[in-house]
Amino acid sequence: MSKTRYRDRGELKWIPFLMPEHVALLKRYYAQIQKIELPDLDEQLLYLWQTELERAIREGDQVEVTLFVDGLTTSMRGYVHAIYYAEREVELFDGKVRRVPFGDILSVR
Numbered sequence: 747m748s749k750t751r752y753r754d755r756g757e758l759k760w761i762p763f764l765m766p767e768h769v770a771l772l773k774r775y776y777a778q779i780q781k782i783e784l785p786d787l788d789e790q791l792l793y794l795w796q797t798e799l800e801r802a803i804r805e806g807d808q809v810e811v812t813l814f815v816d817g818l819t820t821s822m823r824g825y826v827h828a829i830y831y832a833e834r835e836v837e838l839f840d841g842k843v844r845r846v847p848f849g850d851i852l853s854v855r
Contacts, residue, residue: 781817785852795854799836802826811838811846812853819852 764772802809803826810823824840834848 777818782814782819783817784814784849787852792848795851796829798854799826799829803829809838810855811836811851812855813846813850814852815850822846 799809801807806825808823808825810821813820813822822838822840822844824838824844827837827839827843829836830845835845836848836851837843837845
C-alpha cells in the first residue's frame with residue numbers, strides 16, 4: 747500500500763475568495779508591518795558620508811544612497827549635483843534632479 751502525502755497550499759487556496767477591499771486592507775497591513783524606525787546615526791558616520799559625497803562631486807563618480815522614507819528604506823543611484831550645507835540637503839541626479847535631506851540618508855556607497 748503506497749502512502750500519498752497531501753500537500754496543503756495553506757493560504758493560497760483562499761486567495762480567489764478575497765474581495766478587492768480585503769486585498770487592499772491586507773496590502774496596507776503588510777506595508778505597515780514592514781515599516782521600521784529611523785536608527786540613531788553617529789556623527790562620525792555623517793562626517794564620513796559627507797566626505798564621500800564631496801569626493802563624488804570632485805571625481806564625478808556615481809553614488810548609491812540608501813534613504814529612509816516613511817518607515818521604509820529605498821536605494822537611489824545617481825550623481826551628486828550639489829550639497830547645500832545651510833539647508834542640510836544634497837542634490838542627486840538620477841535622470842532628474844532630486845533634493846534629499848541629510849536626515850533621510852542611511853548610507854552612502
